[in-house]
Amino acid sequence: MEENIVWHNHRISRAERAEIKNQKPCLIWFTGLSGSGKSTIANALDVALYQRGYHTFLLDGDNVRHGLNKDLGFSDDERVENIRRIGEVSKLFADAGLIVLSAFISPFTSDRRMVRNLFPAGEFIEVFMNTPLEACEERDPKGLYKKARAGEITHFTGIDAPYELPSHPEVTLDTTQYSVDQCVDKLVSYLRDRKLILECSGAG
Ligand code: ADP
Numbered sequence: 228m229e230e231n232i233v234w235h236n237h238r239i240s241r242a243e244r245a246e247i248k249n250q251k252p253c254l255i256w257f258t259g260l261s262g263s264g265k266s267t268i269a270n271a272l273d274v275a276l277y278q279r280g281y282h283t284f285l286l287d288g289d290n291v292r293h294g295l296n297k298d299l300g301f302s303d304d305e306r307v308e309n310i311r312r313i314g315e316v317s318k319l320f321a322d323a324g325l326i327v328l329s330a331f332i333s334p335f336t337s338d339r340r341m342v343r344n345l346f347p348a349g350e351f352i353e354v355f356m357n358t359p360l361e362a363c364e365e366r367d368p369k370g371l372y373k374k375a376r377a378g379e380i381t382h383f384t385g386i387d388a389p390y391e392l393p394s395h396p397e398v399t400l401d402t403t404q405y406s407v408d409q410c411v412d413k414l415v416s417y418l419r420d421r422k423l424i425l426e427c428s429g430a431g
């Protein structure tokens with residue numbers, strides 16, 4: 228089947244789509260334990276970029292599992308497929324010229340590498356939410372650690388399933404050391420320094 232499918236080159240390139248938005252396409256990939264602050268920081272960055280006039284799209288783990296990936300469970304194979312689809316969807320949004328923010332635990336190095344390899348060098352920004360397990364568990368915003376400790380959830384990352392530490396993340400954030408605003412400032416500076424966002428207009 229696949230050999231009969233021909234790739235069509237678009238007349239407008241991804242670079243051109245991004246250029247009129249004053250930005251470069253990229254994927255900001257938040258990884259870390261549940262409760263480490265991925266959704267909070269991704270959302271806050273999304274707002275900060277939107278207010279400055281940039282064009283973004285936020286993909287959140289739970290939301291994706293309600294739609295695109297609702298046929299997938301939590302077996303090893305299904306977790307890999309979950310991340311693969313998210314990577315491919317992120318790539319499509321980036322091809323549309325957007326800055327894509329993705330917040331998924333993504334505990335395995337191989338899965339994160341698979342997504343990284345979908346992107347040109349410099350356009351995959353791995354943000355490691357290096358919040359200690361104790362702090363995540365104390366916050367327990369969704370009550371999941373409590374359930375995991377009680378044995379009501381099994382294969383819970385950090386409790387009875389592994390989290391493989393990123394070896395070379397582009398950005399590392401510990402939310403016990405930095406406030407939400409400080410984390411966002413660091414990320415905006417990173418994007419600015421690498422010319423992924425070109426000039427700030429509007430508020431902020
Ligand atoms: P994740 O998406 O990684 O599961 P969440 O963003 O849902 O994590 O939860 C993080 C929790 O920690 C939230 O309740 C948030 O309010 C709290 N929190 C406290 N301080 C910070 C901080 N500096 N950065 C991010 N989250 C923080």
